[in-house]
Amino acid sequence: MIPPLLLRLRLGPRGLWLPLFLLWPVWLAGWLVALPCALVLLPFRRGRRWLRLGWAGWRALCAARGLRLEVGKGVAGFHLRVY
Numbered sequence: 001m002i003p004p005l006l007l008r009l010r011l012g013p014r015g016l017w018l019p020l021f022l023l024w025p026v027w028l029a030g031w032l033v034a035l036p037c038a039l040v041l042l043p044f045r046r047g048r049r050w051l052r053l054g055w056a057g058w059r060a061l062c063a064a065r066g067l068r069l070e071v072g073k074g075v076a077g078f079h080l081r082v083y
Helices: 020-040 045-063
Strands: 006-011 014-019 068-071 078-082
Touching (some): 014 020
Antiparallel strands (some): 006 014, 006 078
């Protein structure tokens, strides 16, 4: 499973490309901080819940690839696409 790399956002005639791969190191650092806390809590229910939540979040992020959202038409429209 590969997470999204780019996000294209268009508001009317203007377009913007956002490189999501630059956020991966931030996400990884957060995961590395949270993982030991979840492993300490593993004997309790909270640790298992946090591990499952992290894995479900990763799967949801990877499933966002190919997402296409269009609201409105033409110049008044809002378009979002995840690559």
